[in-house]
Amino acid sequence: MFIIFAPNQILQTYKKFDDFPMETLSKIWYFNQPVKSKQREVGLLIEHRIRYGLSGNCFDLALWLLDEFSKNKIHAYPVANDLFTTDAHVAVVVLDEDGFRYLCDLGDQWIQPILIDSIHPSYSEDAFSNFFPAAKVQVKRMEKRLRVYYHRSNGKFSTQNYDLTPISMEVFLKGAEFSQQHISRKPLFEKRIPYKEETAHWEFYNWKSFLSTSEGLMNEKKRNNTKEWAEVIARIANADINFIDQALEMYKRSY
Template sequence: MISSESILKTWNKFNDFPMETLTKVWFYNGGSAKKQRDVSLMREHREQFGMSGNCFDLALWLLDEFKRDGVEAYPVGHNLGSEEAHAAVIALNEKGERFLCDLGDQWLSPILIDTKSTDYTNEKLSGFFPAARVHVQDHSSGTEIHYHRPNGKVSKQVFQTERIDMDTFLKAAEHSQHLIKNHPLLECRIPYKSEIAHWEFYNWESFLSTTEGLMKDPKLETVEEWAERIQGKTGYNKVVLIEILKHYKSTQL
């Protein structure tokens, strides 16, 4: 179920890229009419401020890197044009087998979704998603993933795996970048003991998801304290974080 070295080589460039809506708000208020950033601008923001982006940003950036590295890949997604929109990428190995590459949900590694492949297994697998074992199966809309948590809870998600043409995808991305919610969100993968865990900041709370269970962080009161905590997890520019978080605070007054 593990992808080829060629896919992993590109994927691993993004190991320390969070998924977040902080950059989205910051750029939305920056005055540009076009809200979906080009990959070249994303690279500049990453270099200057340490920022990454939301699921559409990450999918477009990953597609660009796959193209540079000679790996065939295309965009996929579901609920495009709505508040529930989600974007990901399908990459093909040398045999033409498809692998789901989802930076938006902070997967640890791409996973095989072709159930007829000789490498496919319907077992619950560790090492692909933080703090959960995953099980891949076919669905009438594409692929269904089951997430088995340490506490016994099981959730599932359906991925529409049909290729989306780039014009349609870019329109959906632009639409998504115009949808501004009142609650800040950031998710990232960080080392914890012998695993890579999932840290999340949402609506002024943060917690770590591990195979040992959920660990809530102490609450913080000030924007400056939150900026310091987020910077410690992501390396984002603290001054920019304070600016973004102050904006979120002002919208909730």
């Protein structure tokens, strides 16, 4: 059995997002803008990325990725778990020229898409590296659902579930609007970053930050205020420090 990677056309599209973080800083900022709809269209996502250096949450990233696949005439559709709840998570399933499916999850910062079609001759439920930062992953199909197991270096593992039923764009956009209208109390920023010979996962969550690597979890020192956190995040993201500080202040003032 060998690992089957996504075809080059799919990989090339997906890898346009290699430097994109998943974050809720732009979410709270746009929530506080005087506009009715809180889900940004792709054109506005692009404009804000150019201006501020960030990208958005899992709904923003899925919408943007779907648009890129469409431009390249690659068939893809959104999938979700717990849609229309505050725990909602969305990703994208993309099909190759033979109709085999691959999971693309920028919201969870996957390094590359992974084969999920159990009828493919190379489909495997073994644990593989090089698909997710600092963890081996297993994908297990259960009829119309998928469960992913993340195996980490310290022996711990976590899971993520997906309902693989295709979602219409109308339902997806309604779910996205629901999500953007609900703000968590805890700011979140995640990004894939190079570390030695691997791709690691840097995360800022609830005013703490840490780096996940194959060597283990590395907790970082706490910062004293939003400006110090903004300096760290801006350096990691190569983004606008003032915009980040403004978004973090919104979290502080609101909660």
